[in-house]
Amino acid sequence: MLARELYPGARYRPTAAHVFIALLARKGLLHMLFTQNIDCLERAAGVPADRIVEAHGSFASQRCIECKVEFEGGKMREFVAKGEVPRCEVEGCGGLVKPDIVFFGEALPRAFFELSDRAKEADLILVMGTSLQVHPFAGLPNMADEDVPRVLFNLERVGSFGTQADDVMVLGDCDEGIRKLADELGWREELETAWRELVGEEEVERQMQGAKKRVAALHDEVSKLAEEVEEVLHIDDKEGGQEAEKTEAQGTPPASPGEKPEAAVESPQDDTSPPKADGQDHVEQGDKVDGTDDSAKKAVL
Numbered sequence: 001m002l003a004r005e006l007y008p009g010a011r012y013r014p015t016a017a018h019v020f021i022a023l024l025a026r027k028g029l030l031h032m033l034f035t036q037n038i039d040c041l042e043r044a045a046g047v048p049a050d051r052i053v054e055a056h057g058s059f060a061s062q063r064c065i066e067c068k069v070e071f072e073g074g075k076m077r078e079f080v081a082k083g084e085v086p087r088c089e090v091e092g093c094g095g096l097v098k099p100d101i102v103f104f105g106e107a108l109p110r111a112f113f114e115l116s117d118r119a120k121e122a123d124l125i126l127v128m129g130t131s132l133q134v135h136p137f138a139g140l141p142n143m144a145d146e147d148v149p150r151v152l153f154n155l156e157r158v159g160s161f162g163t164q165a166d167d168v169m170v171l172g173d174c175d176e177g178i179r180k181l182a183d184e185l186g187w188r189e190e191l192e193t194a195w196r197e198l199v200g201e202e203e204v205e206r207q208m209q210g211a212k213k214r215v216a217a218l219h220d221e222v223s224k225l226a227e228e229v230e231e232v233l234h235i236d237d238k239e240g241g242q243e244a245e246k247t248e249a250q251g252t253p254p255a256s257p258g259e260k261p262e263a264a265v266e267s268p269q270d271d272t273s274p275p276k277a278d279g280q281d282h283v284e285q286g287d288k289v290d291g292t293d294d295s296a297k298k299a300v301l
């Protein structure tokens with residue numbers, strides 16, 4: 001069932017962020033894309049296979065779990081469509097065939113270790129839509145020199161972002177952040193056209209509707225948070241006052257006023273997000289982006 005849900009093209013379609021990575025490649029600017037996605041959406045968007053390191057594997061290939069012999073892709077799709085599990089065709093084997101996905105606790109593909117040095121060669125690092133929590137993948141953005149600008153497109157700050165002088169964080173929806181970058185680069189029209197041609201009008205509409213819903217939901221959440229914060233602050237005012245009186249009476253230093261909740265709402269949440277992709281981007285010749293807005297995206301290294 002997992003396979004049927006996630007199988008490329010089955011449900012999810014590339015978003016503007018995926019298409020942006022493909023644009024980078026088309027312009028000769030993509031050094032290497034490292035992704036944690038297993039959905040092959042970067043491939044579907046047109047990123048060349050030799051520029052992609054699927055650190056957690058993908059559905060692009062599959063093999064027998066016993067003899068490790070690869071199983072043909074076309075046949076695999078037929079099985080998945082029928083909801084059946086294919087068996088190895090090597091004589092006398094008959095082992096289960098599984099997509100080349102890395103499950104939690106399994107070793108990352110050799111390609112990841114062979115190619116992760118490419119991250120050191122980047123002169124711009126773009127990180128999109130990732131929690132940067134799973135190592136060794138999460139260490140990729142730290143591999144380049146400290147003076148290499150790093151741009152994060154994500155809902156929140158992650159990893160070591162914000163610790164280097166040239167870090168830029170575009171917090172918020174990933175695809176919206178990428179659109180802002182495309183605006184700055186003068187690529188916006190090219191990006192939208194390529195995306196629309198790739199996914200079709202119906203899908204464009206679907207993603208836009210989904211985006212609106214997410215924005216609305218986020219706004220609700222933000223106002224709720226704001227109310228809660230206000231409430232807490234009021235309570236703290238009162239408690240702080242009482243505390244101060246008490247402690248004064250005892251002759252000890254007044255207690256500090258209530259701690260502020262850490263709910264800091266970091267940024268405008270304009271959101272529109274199709275399925276998330278993770279990874280990072282690495283670009284050969286970086287145009288610096290000097291935005292400090294809010295929006296998030298996907299990553300390629």
Ligand SMILES: [Zn+2]
Nearest residue numbers: 064067088093
């Ligand atoms: Zn086998």
